[in-house]
Amino acid sequence: MSETILVTGGTGVLGRQVARRLLAPGREVRVLSRRTAPPGTPYAWRTGDLRTHQGIDSAVRGADVIVHCATTLGGRDVATTKALVDTARRHGMPHVVFISIVGIDRIPLPYYRAKLAAEEAVVASGLPSTILRATQFHDLVCRIVDIQRFLPAVLYPAGFRVQPVDAGEVAARLVELALGEPAGRGPDMGGPEVRDFADLARITLRARGRRRVVIPVPFPGATARAYRAGHHLTPNATGRVTFEEYLAAQAAIA
Numbered sequence: 430m431s432e433t434i435l436v437t438g439g440t441g442v443l444g445r446q447v448a449r450r451l452l453a454p455g456r457e458v459r460v461l462s463r464r465t466a467p468p469g470t471p472y473a474w475r476t477g478d479l480r481t482h483q484g485i486d487s488a489v490r491g492a493d494v495i496v497h498c499a500t501t502l503g504g505r506d507v508a509t510t511k512a513l514v515d516t517a518r519r520h521g522m523p524h525v526v527f528i529s530i531v532g533i534d535r536i537p538l539p540y541y542r543a544k545l546a547a548e549e550a551v552v553a554s555g556l557p558s559t560i561l562r563a564t565q566f567h568d569l570v571c572r573i574v575d576i577q578r579f580l581p582a583v584l585y586p587a588g589f590r591v592q593p594v595d596a597g598e599v600a601a602r603l604v605e606l607a608l609g610e611p612a613g614r615g616p617d618m619g620g621p622e623v624r625d626f627a628d629l630a631r632i633t634l635r636a637r638g639r640r641r642v643v644i645p646v647p648f649p650g651a652t653a654r655a656y657r658a659g660h661h662l663t664p665n666a667t668g669r670v671t672f673e674e675y676l677a678a679q680a681a682i683a
């Protein structure tokens with residue numbers, strides 16, 4: 430049976446790996462992005478914006494499955510997710526697969542509150558749905574280090590541990606879920622190891638050939654306490670790719 434799958438956020442770190450893995454003969458893979466289609470794209474490209482709703486109808490119409498990876502990285506994720514599921518309800522009952530984050534119900538970060546409300550919007554829509562919560566991606570650890578490259582040191586919240594997971598492995602799991610039956614919220618997915626952020630920062634700096642000191646900064650408050658308590662970690666360490674293996678793979682393709 431031919432199938433149409435829409436990937437929102439199909440240009441992002443996660444979504445582009447989901448879209449690539451979905452390509453198969455007889456399947457239409459749509460990518461929703463605010464950008465115009467790059468030349469030679471293998472996808473049925475849909476330019477649109479979940480904030481303004483421009484282009485959303487055309488992206489959603491006829492989709493059997495929607496893998497929702499788009500994020501505004503803020504509170505707007507609630508409205509954008511509602512816009513997506515409301516539009517989907519008008520165009521049939523596609524299976525919505527939503528990527529979320531481990532610990533969003535226990536860490537009072539504003540972005541996490543929005544992710545939780547977005548999860549609730551998916552469930553409340555009545556659409557068949559599947560929700561996967563994952564830990565931080567390896568890429569995010571690198572991004573936190575790289576963004577500080579103009580500072581004389583790398584700062585991080587004291588006592589911060591992470592369980593980074595390979596975005597490619599999360600993408601592969603999302604593809605399995607998208608091709609399967611709606612499953613509600615399944616087991617969380619975490620990386621293979623819980624590591625001190627400071628160690629990963631030093632490893633990243635070494636890989637980049639940069640010399641910087643890594644300095645813990647004491648953060649007060651409930652959010653920092655929740656991170657120190659490890660509410661963003663999971664015993665479901667189903668990811669296999671370690672941080673070092675991820676960096677080595679990045680270096681190999683650079």
Ligand SMILES: NC(=O)c1ccc[n+]([C@@H]2O[C@H](COP(=O)([O-])OP(=O)(O)OC[C@H]3O[C@@H](n4cnc5c(N)ncnc54)[C@H](OP(=O)(O)O)[C@@H]3O)[C@@H](O)[C@H]2O)c1
Pocket residue numbers: 437438439440441442443444461462463464477478479480481497498499500501509528529530531544563564565566567569
């Ligand atoms: N990063 C992590 O460590 C991590 C961990 C667990 C879960 N997650 C979740 O995984 C998902 C993907 O994260 P990521 O790191 O891959 O994100 P990302 O690289 O920042 O990509 C964000 C994507 O959202 C799209 N987007 C943003 N605003 C949009 C709008 N108004 N309308 C349509 N598309 C819009 C962007 O597309 P264009 O710019 O092309 O429009 C882009 O493809 C998010 O839901 C995030 O919460 C992330």
